[in-house]
Amino acid sequence: EVSITKFPADERKIIAKAHDKYKKARAGIINTRHGQIHTPAFMPVGTKGTVKAMLPESVQTTGADIILGNTYHLMLQPGAKRVFKLGGLHKFMNWSKPLLTDSGGFQVMSLSKLRKITEEGVIFNSHIDGSKFMLSPESSTEIQYLLGSTITMAFDECTPYPSTYEQAKSSMELTSRWAKRSRKAFYSRDGYGQFGIIQGSIYNDLRLKSALDLIELDFEGYAIGGLAVGEGQELMFKVLDYAPDLLPINKPRYLMGVGKPADIIGAVQRGIDMFDCVIPTRSGRNGQAFTKYGVVNIRNSKYKEDNTPLEEDCLCPACKNYTKAYLHYLVKVKEILGAMLMTWHNLMYFQKLMLRIREYIAQGKDFDFIS
Numbered sequence: 001e002v003s004i005t006k007f008p009a010d011e012r013k014i015i016a017k018a019h020d021k022y023k024k025a026r027a028g029i030i031n032t033r034h035g036q037i038h039t040p041a042f043m044p045v046g047t048k049g050t051v052k053a054m055l056p057e058s059v060q061t062t063g064a065d066i067i068l069g070n071t072y073h074l075m076l077q078p079g080a081k082r083v084f085k086l087g088g089l090h091k092f093m094n095w096s097k098p099l100l101t102d103s104g105g106f107q108v109m110s111l112s113k114l115r116k117i118t119e120e121g122v123i124f125n126s127h128i129d130g131s132k133f134m135l136s137p138e139s140s141t142e143i144q145y146l147l148g149s150t151i152t153m154a155f156d157e158c159t160p161y162p163s164t165y166e167q168a169k170s171s172m173e174l175t176s177r178w179a180k181r182s183r184k185a186f187y188s189r190d191g192y193g194q195f196g197i198i199q200g201s202i203y204n205d206l207r208l209k210s211a212l213d214l215i216e217l218d219f220e221g222y223a224i225g226g227l228a229v230g231e232g233q234e235l236m237f238k239v240l241d242y243a244p245d246l247l248p249i250n251k252p253r254y255l256m257g258v259g260k261p262a263d264i265i266g267a268v269q270r271g272i273d274m275f276d277c278v279i280p281t282r283s284g285r286n287g288q289a290f291t292k293y294g295v296v297n298i299r300n301s302k303y304k305e306d307n308t309p310l311e312e313d314c315l316c317p318a319c320k321n322y323t324k325a326y327l328h329y330l331v332k333v334k335e336i337l338g339a340m341l342m343t344w345h346n347l348m349y350f351q352k353l354m355l356r357i358r359e360y361i362a363q364g365k366d367f368d369f370i371s
């Protein structure tokens with residue numbers, strides 16, 4: 001059973017009362033077969049069964065309770081059956097804590113050149129060797145089972161932005177039909193869960209209908225899809241002002257693909273519990289470090305003789321043992337250690353942000369100014 005246990009309300013009442021705008025924020029624990037997830041939680045992205053430039057034990061030291069794997073990449077290489085034969089993704093990648101795998105639909109649409117959406121599913125040619133594949137609610141759910149993921153995502157269609165009301169309506173209805181088939185194909189086991197993904201773009205009546213359709217299927221958790229697809233923060237928050245409230249209050253709510261620290265803070269304030277985003281890892285490899293002073297573009301020449309750490313009080317190896325000058329140099333000459341240290345720092349920064357958010361919620365304190 002994947003369940004979320006919240007801090008007892010009376011405990012929070014005793015500590016302090018935060019402003020109304022924080023009343024939707026909640027901190028809790030999701031109990032799974034592979035351990036607990038402290039929420040609000042940030043999931044580092046481990047696309048091809050590895051968080052790029054990080055050892056799994058290093059990811060663990062940053063405080064991450066759960067990482068995300070991409071079904072689309074793993075089904076193409078090394079193949080779900082092979083991972084299953086080798087003992088599952090946890091063993092294969094030496095990560096024993098919770099794993100969430102996405103359902104592959106989003107990646108197919110963004111990565112494979114030729115694809116065709118039918119009622120049955122999505123037929124596509126691999127972006128690697130052009131060979132033909134089909135992803136459907138059934139095959140996606142089976143692939144995620146073979147990978148051994150702790151949290152399986154329903155197979156959905158991410159409605160593009162912008163979409164007309166009609167386009168969003170038919171896309172949401174397809175997602176509802178696919179959710180039903182995904183739920184039927186799910187092999188439920190204690191401590192494992194499957195999350196439905198609601199769509200409906202920016203139209204509140206479609207979001208409501210999507211939520212009602214999926215609540216009927218009694219998923220262990222719910223994701224809000226169709227956001228962070230170019231609509232911008234203002235419009236995303238406008239949807240998040242009401243969408244999380246359409247979902248069961250006692251189940252995890254996961255906002256897919258989000259985001260920058262300010263996006264995460266705003267979404268937590270609106271009732272979101274889980275996040276995944278490539279920003280800390282991808283931007284780290286590109287020389288961007290998140291710090292309390294703002295984002296540092298380490299390639300900037302002003303750092304070439306800067307003998308100070310990214311953050312003097314950060315406990316990550318980059319900050320403890322190296323200077324901005326060294327990181328500047330490593331990134332400039334494209335040394336692998338540069339990608340490693342920048343990634344490690346950013347993952348540490350994002351997990352510290354989540355830890356502080358959890359603490360502030362537990363103490364009923366406002367957490368607007370954290371960034």
Ligand SMILES: CNc1nc2cc3nc[nH]c(=O)c3cc2[nH]1
Nearest residue numbers: 106158225226227228229256257
């Ligand atoms: C980076 N932004 C972003 N990553 C996403 C992944 C998704 N997967 C399934 N379904 C979605 O709607 C969806 C939306 C997303 N937005």
Ligand SMILES: [Zn+2]
Nearest residue numbers: 314316319345
């Ligand atoms: Zn650091």
